[in-house]
Amino acid sequence: MKTGMFLTPIHRMGRTYLDMYRMIENVIIELDSLGYEEVFLGEHFTAKPEPVSNPLQFFTGLIHRTKSIKFATGVINLPHHHPARVAADVAMFDHMSQGRFLFGIGTGGLPSDFELFGTMESPRGEMMLESLRMIQGIWSQDPPYVFNGKFWNFQVKDTVMSDLDLGLMHKPFQSPHPPIVVSSMMPDSGLAGLAGENGWGFISANFVSTAILKTHIDSYNKGAEKSGRNPNPKDWRVVRTILVTETDREAEEYFENSQNNITAYYQFLYTQMSRMGMTILFQPDITHPNPNLSLKQSMDEMVIAGSPETVIGKIQKLKERIGDFGGLLLAYHDRDDNPKLWENSFRLFKNNVLPQLD
Incomplete structure (x- = not known):
């Protein structure tokens, strides 16, 4: 099973840009040293907690500070860029990294970015597909x-x-081009269907319920069948918040501190999605949404925490519910609330959990 990290990234509010950039650099370097395989980094222009406007530019400074981890855009929002510019920048980075690159593309997900680029009412899905055709043509x-x-x-x-x-x-550098990957958070995702139809990789976001994950693989499989492809679960990556501790009690103590970074992260997202009218993402039952759903109930769906044995069991139950998948990516969270705990979590996941999942 492939593993790595998906960094939207959402930091706690009040941090300086430099602090956030250093935190991202440090976690990528640490993951590489532990043998993690890939890291996805988002693109946002109008959100301070999500401070990376150019993931390729950010990654360039890490090529020679890492050994083997693959860099992946998570994602380049094609409607907001000229296709020729994307084609040139991606090709250049692919050479500089000697093929340590995955080409993550999308339509965008941040309304303030849509307003910035004038795409709020635009057919962004059509724009993405036209741009990709032109990029591949170049x-x-x-x-x-x-x-x-x-x-x-x-x-x-x-x-x-x-x-x-x-x-x-x-x-x-890679022929004919770097692997293409798309991601989504929406139920019954059209992007998941396109991924299956075209043989692209697909990523399910971490801030969605298990029920929505199931709709993603169903859409992916339908897309594959539409084009006569055999659905390949290895092309599906699932992102989850995962905290591995020596004992279950250690994880419980982490969450007993109400100021922990994971809870703050999901509180931020819950507030954002509530204002956007998208709390369906957090619902365990999307056919009968619970109007009184609490943040804790939502987190129970999206957070996997505990001892290695507990985490293994929870991931196996997740696979039983949604089907097999080929990649499990850690969701990024700020680590300064307990740096040693997070450092140990990365090691335990890579060395004690992951080998038991294959």
Whole structure:
């Protein structure tokens, strides 16, 4: 089973940008030293607790500070970028990292980013697909380039000097291109269906209930069947908040402190999603939502904590409920509430939990 971390990331409010950037750097370097395989990093322009506006730029400074961990965008929101710029930047990073890269793409999820880029009412799904077709077109051919679509039109045709390699755009290090991955938090996700249809990787967010996870794999399987593909559970990654402690009591003591970072994280998300009218994400039963659902009840669905034996049992029960999946990613949380506890959790998960899940 693949493992790594998905960093939206959501930090506790009040931190400086530099502090947040250092926290992200440190956790990625630590995960690499422990043998974790991949790290996804989000892209947000208008949310201070989610401070990374350019994950590729951020990752560049970590290429030579890590040994083997793969860097993944989680995700580049294609409607907010020119396709040629994304094609060039991704290809460049793929070479710089020598193929340690996964190309996570999406439509965006932050309303204030939609407002910033004027895409609030735009067909962002169509925009993503058109952009991806153009990006793959650039990577699959030599100039001249001529691309005409509904949302973008561009060309490099009249200024090409083939003998001098002028007019030529980057192709990625990986052939034909880095693996494509999409993610979603919505029930009955259309992106999950597209992933199955196209053979892309798919990631289910950590701040959704088990019931929504089940709709994701169902949508993925339907998409695969639509295109005549055999659904491959190894292409599905599930993100979960996981805290592994030496004993169950140690985990209980962590949550008894109401100021712990995990509870603060989910309180922030619950407030945000309530204002966006999206509390369905937290409902254990999405067909009969509980209007009085508490934060603790929501967290019981999304947080896996305890001793290695307890965590193994909870993950196995999760697989029984939703089906098999090929990747389990840790959700990022600030660790300064108990650094030693978190450091030990990463080790216990990698060495004591993960080997028992294969």
